[in-house]
Amino acid sequence: MNLQTNLLQGFVHALRIQSKIIFIVVRNLKGLTQVVVMADNPEFETAKNLSLESVIRVTGKMKEASQAPGGREIHPDKIEVLSKANPELPIPVVVKGSDEETEAPMRFDYRWLDLRKPEKVKIFQIWTEFEKGWRKYWDENNFIQLYPPALMSTSSESGAEVFEVNYFDRKAYLAQSPQFYKQMAMAAGFEKVFMMSPVFRAEESFTTRHMTEFTGWDFEISYIKDHHDIMDAEEGMIIAGFKQLLEKFPELNITIPTQPFPRISMVEAKKILRTLGVASPEEHDLSPEEERAISEYVLKEHKHEFIFITEYHKSKSAFYHMSLANDPERSRRADLLYRGIEVTTLAQREHRPEILEKQAIEKNMNLKSLKDYLNFFRWGCPPHGGAGIGPGRFIMKILDLPNVREVTFLPRDVKRLNP
Numbered sequence: 001m002n003l004q005t006n007l008l009q010g011f012v013h014a015l016r017i018q019s020k021i022i023f024i025v026v027r028n029l030k031g032l033t034q035v036v037v038m039a040d041n042p043e044f045e046t047a048k049n050l051s052l053e054s055v056i057r058v059t060g061k062m063k064e065a066s067q068a069p070g071g072r073e074i075h076p077d078k079i080e081v082l083s084k085a086n087p088e089l090p091i092p093v094v095v096k097g098s099d100e101e102t103e104a105p106m107r108f109d110y111r112w113l114d115l116r117k118p119e120k121v122k123i124f125q126i127w128t129e130f131e132k133g134w135r136k137y138w139d140e141n142n143f144i145q146l147y148p149p150a151l152m153s154t155s156s157e158s159g160a161e162v163f164e165v166n167y168f169d170r171k172a173y174l175a176q177s178p179q180f181y182k183q184m185a186m187a188a189g190f191e192k193v194f195m196m197s198p199v200f201r202a203e204e205s206f207t208t209r210h211m212t213e214f215t216g217w218d219f220e221i222s223y224i225k226d227h228h229d230i231m232d233a234e235e236g237m238i239i240a241g242f243k244q245l246l247e248k249f250p251e252l253n254i255t256i257p258t259q260p261f262p263r264i265s266m267v268e269a270k271k272i273l274r275t276l277g278v279a280s281p282e283e284h285d286l287s288p289e290e291e292r293a294i295s296e297y298v299l300k301e302h303k304h305e306f307i308f309i310t311e312y313h314k315s316k317s318a319f320y321h322m323s324l325a326n327d328p329e330r331s332r333r334a335d336l337l338y339r340g341i342e343v344t345t346l347a348q349r350e351h352r353p354e355i356l357e358k359q360a361i362e363k364n365m366n367l368k369s370l371k372d373y374l375n376f377f378r379w380g381c382p383p384h385g386g387a388g389i390g391p392g393r394f395i396m397k398i399l400d401l402p403n404v405r406e407v408t409f410l411p412r413d414v415k416r417l418n419p
Helices: 044-048 104-109 118-140 179-187 227-248 266-275 288-302 353-362 371-375 391-398
Strands: 004-017 021-028 031-038 055-064 072-083 164-167 170-174 192-200 213-222 263-265 306-310 327-331 333-338 341-348 384-389
Touching: 004 031, 004 072, 021 044, 021 055, 031 044, 044 072, 118 192, 118 213, 118 227, 118 391, 179 192, 179 213, 179 384, 213 227, 213 391, 227 306, 227 333, 227 341, 227 384, 263 266, 266 288, 266 306, 288 306, 288 333, 288 341, 333 391, 341 391, 353 371
Parallel strands: 031 072, 263 306
Antiparallel strands: 004 021, 004 055, 021 031, 055 072, 164 170, 192 213, 213 384, 306 333, 333 341, 341 384
């Protein structure tokens, strides 16, 4: 048998100690590998004193073993303990058989242990590949990446859900969106930009889809005709993301969506929901129940997991959204739903300063605090539009997980600021 010396480094995943033999299963990003230590091995005493989740380095001979994880095992010449773990783990890393997983709050208290589980690591490998696909689209279509500030002198949206911070002798706000800065880039002539940045929302929300801080993906495009151009572009980004995912993880329960994605106006969506007997709490917006119902309808009727809900009423639109030419009560806004949940808000922006001022006043906004923003448009700005994307919600639905916190490295919500 051809034996060669191998190096293995990782965490002690499992440990079975017997009088004449010790089995150690070591876990790292490549998977599980079994180490077998016989009683006559000089490393037997070291192995005997190991604890679960200790970090070790093993050198030794690898040989085939059909009963071992991965079909191979190492017989060690040397075992080094790089970091010894306390014997009592606050949460289990290995959940066996019918054992129930620890409740989320406790797991998030010890997130670094929770993330050692291979299925948790895979979540972030999927994030990585999904982003690679989007970046591939942006690269092939000549987008420029920009890095927006998180501190702003005024809130970036019309709502009041902003975090106020002390900034020397004045107040500043954590950005709810890089919206203003994407638009500034259009006024600067950048034409196509994308950003990946933290987004802060001071909403006292306890749902499975909301957090007080999350990573947002944003893009903006100049010289568009209307909001349908933005929808067309995002479809291309999503398809690129899905292709990249399936190339790396063909076992995922996803299919590459076809273009164009179904597009239904808010008015038409409400008519469909009435025929389905779904209650509608608000005339101009969709409740989570309505989002699920309209998504199920589209899947059944159009065989598609995505649906753009278009042309929102101005009461549900930001002051910088452009109105429809033939219906000033409605805006060139659309939300994208995927598997029953909103994952994107997009719109054509209003680039004419006099109309922006008028719409800001209608929203009871302070023009003085918007001075810098409004100035972006006074010396020429192309017609433009863009989108804000919640990638965490995409990953949550791709993996069919119940809460967006599960796909967030370190979630932040109303109650959580640690670790």
